[in-house]
Amino acid sequence: MQLKKLSLIVAILSGLSACGTTPKNQQPVSNPQSQVQKAQPQENLDANALYTLALSKQGASRIQLLYNAREAAIIERNWLVLEQVCFELETKASVDHVQNKLYIAFAQKEQGKFESAHTILQSVDAQLKLAEHRGWHQYLTGSIFASQKLPKKALVHYFKSADIAQQNKLTIAGLDNDIWSALQQLSSYALERFDRGSVIQQGWVKLAKYHQVYLGSTVQLHQAMNNWQRRYKNHPGSFIIPSEVKSTINLAPYQATKLAILLPQSGSSERLGAALKNGFLAAMDKSQVNEIYFIDEMDSAELIERELQKVQADFIIGPLLKSNIVKVKSSSFVAQSAAIFLNEIDPEDAERIHTEHYYFALNPEHEVEQAMVHFLAKGFQKPMLLAPNTPSGQRLIAHFNSQWQNFSETEPEAGFYNNSEDMVEVITQLLEVDRSQARIKEVKSLFRSEVESETRSRRDIDAIYILGDAIETRLIKPYLDVNVSTFAERIPLYASSRSYSKQIDKTDKGDLEGLYFTELPWMLPDAINERNLRDTYARLWPEQADIEQRLFAMAHDALNLIPELKQLSKIPGKEFDGLTGSLSIKEANQIHRKLSWGQYHKNSIRLVSLDERLPTPLFMQKE
Template sequence: MRLKLLGLTAIFSLLSACSTTEKTPVVETVKAKPAVEVDLSAQDLYQKALSKRDFDKIQLLYTARDRAIEEQNWQLVITICEQLIESGGPDSVRNQLYIALAYTQQKDYHTALETLESLNAKLTSPMHFFLHQEIYGNIYSAQALPHQAAPYLIRASETANKHDFKADKVNKALWQVLNQLSIKQLEALNSGSSIQRGWVSLALYTQLYIGDATSLQAALNKWNYAYSNHPASFALPDNMQQIIDVQPINVNRIAIILPSNQSKQKALSQSLKAGILAASEKHPDRELHFINSALNAEQIAEQLNELAPDFVIGPLLKENIDKLQQAGTLDAYPTMYLNTTPQALESIDHFAFALNPEHEVTQAVYHFVNKEFKKPLVIAPGNRLGKRLANHFTNQWLEFSDNEPEVGFYANKRDMQKLVQELLEVDKSKKRIREISLMFRGKLHEETRSRRDIDAIYIIADAAQTRLLKPSFDVNISTFAKRIPIFASSRSHDIKSDKTDKKDLAGLYFSEIPWMLPLTGEQQSLRSEFDQIWPEHTTLEQQLFAMGFDAVKLIPQLRQLQMVPGKTLTGLTGDLTVNQDGDIERALKWAQYREKQIVTLDIKSQKPTPLFIKNHQQETQEAAL
């Protein structure tokens, strides 16, 4: 299993001169276990308790409950806690909190939230509040909502510090959450209690100085002076013996495994090579060695053994990645695959960089939800890719809304106009107009009406198809109705087509990699040079050039980006982050066609709150009124 957040604990090790106390479970036990029962499992203890009566039964049920928590036998925890509540055992609230904990561990977050909300007014002890906040925080963290998880885990950490609870797991969970936040999000949290400010300041120092050991050491010395005895100082793993300096990956020799110039993928390979070479111009002493990905695994292994590279980029095609993963050819080398990988990444120095179209579809969904659109319409070609991306949109959308999006697929260009009218129900309006016209001999003033529930349109189509679809929507949406914003994926954008005609796309929003949008500064100089040397490159080839460029640019910062998920690198293919599984993720830019130019927009597509959590939040607010 891939190691996660490797090296973050190094920061803590700089703050503590001694080893930590023994690791404790997430919850505290309340009953000492009789020596005679030390070797019994939770299930055995539970069965034994069922044979007892009154006080002896309750005592043994508490022992079985605590053992079940230690064993992470969550279904048994629920069963025992429910019996304790039914039998009137002491501290019913705590048992209900353990039930919520068990549901959380079983990923039944809906039931866990219902249980927590039923206890909001019943938290009579600091331990109740500590567990309550911890479980809430863990639920939000599991939904990849670190900005919502952080306040709960901070409150849990504050409570534990004030009342001297052992809270190793809370503190480590809080640290992971904070390191998934951007600098802007952290700065918004940098207030409140000394405990909160200490956590946030430490996370900020990490983002600002990770990879710069000298500056990080100075910042941590300052932090340690300001926040002595802070809980972060003790959130260390067992037996930490030395300081781990997080250093950039330094490379002098790179092996690049790509299709040869004689292959069918020649144009794609050459575009990637051009990007890699362009990014390497500032490193004239760096050696680049290209290996034909069509060679078998043994032949590639021989070449790598001879070269002894510091880093490997590639392969590009999934079948070649699978070939080398199965043979273990790249296990000993830090590697960046240029596609999604058939197998999971096992090495902490293996990464996957893919121009995955699902990334921007997800980004579009997030933007639509944040804009509070209720009923989007998705239109896509009826081929495999179109259906795949439309289904991805629908699946993502239904995490945040109970209204299914309207989806339509077209077979060809001739089918588009008819499909647009059907989706907007203009065809029905025209039919009604004809029926009414037959009833009257005089001339009628007529105007078709389009449906009113659609409040956003998302086009998944290539540039030529988009130039037909956008005007079709424009003419079929009622003139007296509110204009519906129309969005498209990057497939709709083509620089060559833009040179001749933009008027049909006026008002269209689309997501795109920065390389394909108006640039400034150093990137503009690179763009001008590219256009002079490769004026006839296709959109895909330009995207691969940008990918090759970013692949080289990423190498020195891969470890830091993975260790601090909130840290980003601005690249030609987007704002780049590395998740805990080693996948390089991209946040694209939004732009809009306005008159005769393209304007880049400052739109951040932050993940919204899932529907089931939003419903719980609303119910809680209504209950408080």
């Protein structure tokens, strides 16, 4: 299938020159595909060898060998050589330079050089005279948006490309597959907004809507597809139908009735294991699971393997501790079983992920990314981040900064505090209040009489993000309230779930008025509809710590995720609303959480909906 796609790319892009006009006093360049067949002496050379040979030639022979090398590079997926060949062809007057620029953009896109590829596409925007050029230009632009996880913007260009292709009887290799991939990432609401425009566009969108509604129901989906085919005859989406109907069988949910759950039942983490066990047992009420076998993940690998072989469970959940995940992965039973591990994947394992092994962690990086997306949607230019001077605090601020740089030219301010004593110093330095105080002191020294004064803080900070725990946040916020200038507009304050504690809130909400924070829906009042579950939990475990409550929610979600996993992993836009947030599956089978937003308001907490439009990468913001 991939080779067929590449062959089509060769055919389409190679054909672009034939449709252009030939400059005066120059010989027309013939179709490079036919020349590949004529060039018998070089037929066994690869792209790099052809390129090297071309550099030793002159005139028409050099150009023809470069064409041959270009086509070979596409078939071999040797994007670096393709780029080098095209740069060499740029120096030749007889070459279709718009076509060659599209080749370069294509090569750079395939190498992940999205910014430079986008710059090239912009540079030829005014030179697109041929339909073939316009069609490929729109497709390549859309594919760059898709690479930045912006399917809505990608589809705008994809549909323009599809219309050009349909009107001019062109085939643009890869376009149909990429349209389908982008459509599958949209919600039903977003699909409705795209259900307009040309017949080609409407046909695609309706196909995606049918697929979304009837996914998992083979008979109904097959019937809907037949109706669609009668309405949209000869539509390019027709090729999708057989494979998608077949895929509904492969997306049949896991039928797990017997679970093996590995959790810590001894040692220092036993308390965490007990909280998880409570969550699993509570989730059984509304699941098809009939049997659960708990295994101590602290046991040896050999003992765990014997227990797993004895139980012969349909599905495995756990372990919780990352070191124990590494240990149980050596198990032959785990290797052939579907499983949810209750921690994140190790980076070195990302490339060799088991297709039926999923990773579910209460990852604080998800919250940091969610806050960053909101800041960008609000147009904040200079956020200030405060965190404890610990490995965790440094890691989270580094993660925020690395993500932020993809979307903004400004650099966030960051401050690390070692303890409660130096919080004031860190804040006054970051807000430059200390400079204001020094100026006031200097002015007062010039006058004998009393001088009225008011400190001023810097005016460019437009949001403050606190990554401290609940106690630290209750110390930091009053300092911020005092040190932000009364002449300045009130700076909005944000925090992560570390800043929130149900236990501390019972007796001390402090002066947290106006503070926004992300949190698991389970931890917030009125964020979920599971009233009976809440009441039961409060009755059975009224004094559990925050970490135990979060692990209870995690276990509850892990069990309920089992029948959803296949669809979540195959449909990028699909989410599962759980106690720990809106859950989706990203790359490397990692379960990603989108948390709820809460705000302290009039000595209570209210749910709020904040703007979280996906940001456009910096290099594409002028698009």
